Every structure is written in structure tokens, then in C-alpha cells.
Amino acid sequence: MSLLVESSKAPPRMPSYLEAGHTVRSWLFTLDHKRIGILYMAAITVFFSIAASAAALMRIELLTPAGDVVTSETYNRLFTMHGVLMVWFFLIPSIPSVLGNFIIPLMIGARDVAFPRLNLLSWYLFMAGGILATYSIVAGGVDTGWTFYTPYSSTYSNGHVMAMAAGVFIAGFSSIATGLNFIVTIHKLRAPGLTWTRLPLFLWSMYATSIILVLATPVLAITLVLMAMERLWGVGIFDPKLGGDPLLFQHLFWFYSHPAVYIMILPGMGVVSETLAAFARKPVFGYRVVAASSMAIAILGFLVWGHHMFVSSQSVYAGVVFSLLSFLVAVPSAIKVFSWTATLYRGHITFETPMLYALGFIGLFTVGGLTGIFLASLAVDVHVHDTYFVIAHFHYIMVGGMVMAYMGGLHYWWPKISGRLYHEWTARIAALITFIGFNLTFFPQFVLGYLGMPRRYHMYPEQFQTLNVLSTAGASILAVGYALPLFYLGWSFFFGRRAGPNPWGATGLEWKTASPAPEHNFETTPVVTTGAYAYDAEGNP
């Protein structure tokens, strides 16, 4: 294995996107998709840090059975803040808005996304939403949980629900703008010869994600409007006393929020397909089926939302239907895992950092997905509903899956973003620390949940302490794993060794142009003549 397959001797004839302007203005008013990606990266790193601090406080509180660090009121506000920021201000924009923005036009051989102005607008909407949400937190926070269930949010909350909901509402339009942009970009701006069956799988998964962004997010927007009206005027649309129905809120909310779970995993699956092919030096096994499974997940994901409402007063017959449909989603998800495993078989595997994250993803996603099947079974769900089992399940998907994939993708495309390499061994160790810390944090929570510890309480019975201490210890290890990249990637950005155009020797148009990418991406429009992942038997591109 050689890291530097091609040296960076040939001087780039076009200035890189980083050299094209150094003023603050040149960043804040840029229409360049790569710079907008970087703006998103800066923003979500801040939101991630705030949300992670909330989680750290919660883990400290849960070290001991007594509620001694924060009051239950504060604890409610902490988990709401953690959930809202992580979901809407980190996970949903993470791979799509940062890596997607940066890489999609490069991958399809285009100069930019279809609507560059809309792209910049979407970042400003995101920031406006983020500032409103931060204001809501600084002003005292919200105690409803990230789901804004009525009547918590409409009648009983004494928090700053309106500001938080307005923030999420506005950030939603940023999601819609990004999704719309990607859909049109992938349809209309592909380089000559780049047919749908030659499209890298990352693009398939981003296309599927964009469809969810565009078709689900508007329903969240209108749901939040209804909730806000209910809070302001109490007309009773969700209040049975006045003829309304609280479950109507849950139906509308989960019509968005279950598909939103796939916004938080499909992009990660795309990153994993890219990295596995690059570091096993083989085409992804069953390319067409993997591409189709992304679309299947996106579409089936809209049919299963009722599995969040098994123990509400939803009709049991609807519960049976939603449970069966939820099982169906397991099929395309499993197809992906099998295909990734088959891709590794007899590959020329090397274990660079992105590969470590991708392998971690596969294992953790499988655990998260399988426990999802448990939860989709009506009877089991009655037992583990609203316990730490649920918490562990979706953190295996969202943190073990999506955050691992985001870190993997960030390392994989880092040379294209910064033009430099990071210190490989430090990065490998950080990936390992993350993996260990993650499992130590969340595996005990499966057990806790199965034993019956409910979520959203700041105290618990004595017998749960050992597992909670383990979990908190894991969280501190996880924190180290997340903090390390800040340092070595930051160092690499300024002092790292220069990367050539294609340090991994990977296929894909993004590796055919200089690193960091030139301002206009390509000197001449590339022409594609082969499918994605065209490695020969020796694993050469």
C-alpha cells in the first residue's frame, strides 16, 4: 500500500477554491458549493459541540442514582436541547449539507450545483434557524423533548417552545432547498457519459435522501405551525376536550420524523459504499441492487411511521399494518449489509482511517438495525417502549451509523477538501477510541432498557448504577475520540503533507481533479466511459 500514488508535482493551472478570495466577504457571499460545504461544516461543528455538552451533563447526572447534579426540570431541558440540536442542526445537515455539497458536483463532473444562489440561501436559513434555537436555549430552554408532543408543547410547557419551533421550522426550509438542489443537480448536470447505472453509490444514496428531504420536511413545517397555533390560541385541534385529537399531532409529526431517520442514515450508507470500494479495491458487489435498495428505503420509509405510536391509543389494527411494513424496511437494509460483506470478500483490503470508520459503521448499523426489528414487533415494543433500549437502538443507528460515516467521509475526502494529508496513525487511533467509547456508552443502555429503566428521568433505582457508570465512562472515552480529529485535522489543514489529486488511488471523478479542488472544479468537462469502481483484478483504478 502506498499513500502517495501520485505526487503533486504538476502545478495546478487554476487557483484552488481556497485561494479564490481570502476575505470574510468572499466566504459569506460565496456561491461556490465547496465553500458553502465548508460553511456548513463550521456551523454543524459548533452545534454538535453544544449538543454534546448537554449529553455530557446528562451522563454526569446519571453517574449516581440520586438526582443530585441538576433538577429534573433542568434535565428535561438538557435532553430536549441535545435532541433538537443533534437531529436538526447536526445529523440532518451533516453528510448531505457538508460532504454532499462539497462532493456531489465534483463527483458528477459539474461546475456547481443546479441553483448556487438557493444553495447559499439554504445556509443562511440554516443559520437563522440555528440562532433562534440557540436563543431559545439561552433564554431558558425547552422541556418538551425533541418531539414537541402535544399537550406538553401546547399546554403545559413553560419553556421557550415558540423560538425553538420557529428555529426548526426555518431550518426545515434549508433542508428543502438543499434537497431540491441536489435532485435537480443529479438529474441535469451529470457529465457526458455518466449514466444512472454508472453513478457512484454515494450519489444514489444522496438522491434518495433528497427525495425524503423534499417530500417529508414540508409536513414537519405545517405540523409545527399547527402546534404553534395551538399553543398561542388553544383552539383545541389536538385537545380532545375541544373536539381535537392528540394523535393527529403524532401522525403528522412521525410522517416526517420516521423518514427523517433515513435522512440520518442513507447518506452514511453511501459514504460506506464509496470507502469500501476504495479500500477493498473492488467494485461494490451487486451495484444495481444496492442502488435500488437506497430508493426502496427512501420510499418504504414513508409507510412505517405508526411504529412510534404502538402504545398510544392508535388502533391495534393500524399497529399490525405498521409493524409489518416496518419489517419490510429491513429487507433493503440487509441487502446493503450483505453486499458490503461480499465486497470485502477477496478484496485487496487496507485499513486506512476511512475504512476503519466504514467497518465500524457496518457492525454498529447491523446492531442498530436488528434491535429496530425488536422494536417494530408489537408485543416486544410494549415492554421496551420509552426505555433505554430505544435510546440505545437509535444511537446505534445515528451515532454508530451516521456519525461514524460522517467521520469516515470527512477523512476520505479530507485531501480533496484541504489538499493535505492527516497523520494516519493518530487518525486510526482516534477511530478506534471512538468505536470503543461508543460501544461502552450505548451497549449497557440496551441492557438497562431491557431491565426496564425508563428514558427521560434524572434519577433511577440503585440496581441500575453499575451499567450507568459504565455508560458514563464510555461517554468520556467517546468524547476523546471526537475531540482528537479537531486537533489533528486542524493541524493537517495548515501543516499537513500535500496530497496529490488522488492519494487513495480511488476511482471517481472527484479524484481526477487537483487537491484542493480548483475553483471551477474541472479544467475541461470530464467524459465518463466506465462504470463506478472500475478497479482491475489487481485493484488498480
Added chain:
Amino acid sequence: MHSAAPAKTTLFATYFALIALLALSAAAAKWQIGPLWNLFIALGIAAVKTALVFLVFMQLRYQRGLVRVFALAGFLWLAISGVLTFSDYLTRGWTP
């Protein structure tokens, strides 16, 4: 893309059809044959009107397949939300 567009006569013919349908639905509302029938007639006429606007005014007739798929997707997803939501409401009264 803009080679084929509806002619002026087509636009006017569509317009008069829309006004006629409006008159029809206003008249049908006054002719009472049970609330459910009235609702279905009114919504049926609205669907025909929307189809006319989409096909002629919004030129869906002249667009390529892709745009038609996107135009239909919104309605299809709305149908998903309606059907699955009502799979709950309509079966709540059933006793196991």
C-alpha cells in the same frame, strides 16, 4: 422544451371549461342528495379542474416524463399520508 405550447384557442377553451365546471359544482351543492354524495361530487369536479389546470395551463401535457413523475409524486405522497392515517382512525372502533 418550449417548442410545444398550448395555442390561444386551447387556453380559452380550457378556461371556459373551468368556468362551466365551477358553475356545475356551485349548482350541484344546491341540489342536495346527501352530504357524502355532495362532497364526492364537489371533490370530483375539483379534481377535474385541477387536472385541466395542470395539463394545459401548467403545460404538463407538453412536458417530458420526468416532470410528470415529479408532479404526480406530491399527490401520491399525500395519498400515503391520508390512507395510512385513516388506517388508524377508521379501525379504532373495531373491537378485537
Added chain:
Amino acid sequence: MNDALSHPAAPPYVDRDQHSVANHLGMWTFLATEILFFGGLFTGYTVLRWAHPHAFAEGSRHLEFWIGTANTAVLLTSSLFVALADLAIKRDDRRAARRHLVAAGLLGAAFLGLKGFEYFQKFQEHLVPGSGFDAHGAQPALQLFFFLYFLMTGLHALHMLFGLGAIGWLLRQIGRGAVSRERPDAVAIVGLYWHFVDCVWIFLYPLLYLIGG
């Protein structure tokens, strides 16, 4: 190098036709999001009407049948004018295009005027939810009907206001020659939006005004 403002990233398109196709696809995608935005409300409406058919029929009888019907006719006519403007710009008749757009805009304003008048009436009859609502002895669910009535027509009116702004912008662009036979796209794109908002009303009309029977 240069400031990004003075050198905006070149549009990513190779030719005008590709740009036009992308614009249309983008607008249609946006309209799909609009269908689901209003769709959430339609779902809510359906659930509540299913639960309270009598209160909703009662509510419908409180609305002015003639205003709803007249407003539908006004909007359909405005849509015709927008379609005619699109035809005119493609035939290089900029004056006719502007004339048609002015007519469409005036009709849109007339719609909002009638709507405002109806709102005022409801206010006088104490049928505005949340501010001294008086059910006039009917079921309390009457308030839900009026809540949905105001929210649905209000959001629709908000979309009309955006549409009026877009028509104003178009008039200016055509006047400056930035929209012309060579670059007619903007008229069709704004037109798509205008027609769509019209279609929302085509459904609001029966759901709100015609279910009193």
C-alpha cells in the same frame, strides 16, 4: 484572487436549454413540497371533519357562498391571463405579456380584497377562533372548523401575496428586457407557481364552502 462577489461562480450550465429544463424541474419539485405542505392541513381537515361532520356543515353554512364562488371565478380568470402572458412572451409581444400580467395581478388583488371582506364579516360575527369565539349555540367543534378555515385560507392568501410580488418582479424584468423571447423562462416559472396556488383554492372552495348540505 478576486472577491467572490465581483466574480460569482459561473452558472453551472452548458447551454440555455439545459438551464431551462433545470428551472422547470426545480419548480415542479418545489410544487411537490407545496402539495405536502398544504397536504398536512388537508389531512388534519379530513380527520377533524370525519370526527365532526355536523359542526363542519354548520360552519360551512356560516360562510358566504357567493364570495367563495366569485373568488374561484376570479382566480381561474387570473390563471388564464398568466397563461396568455406566457404565450405572448414566447411570441415576442412584450407589451401584451405585461398587459396580461397586470390583469392577472389586479384579479389576484381583487381576490384578496374579497377575502379580506369575508374575514372582516367573520370578525364581526365573533367567529374568529381564539378571540372571543362565539359558537352561537352550536357544538364547540365549530371553532375547529373556523380555525382550519382561517389557517388554510390565510396560508393560501400568503402564497397569493408572494405570487403578486413575483408578478411585480416579472413586470420589471420584462420592462428591462431581462425577460424576453430569448429568455422567456421566468414567466413560465412564476406561472407554474400561480397556477398551483390557484389549484389549492380549487380544493379549498368545495371543502370550505360547499359542504353545508
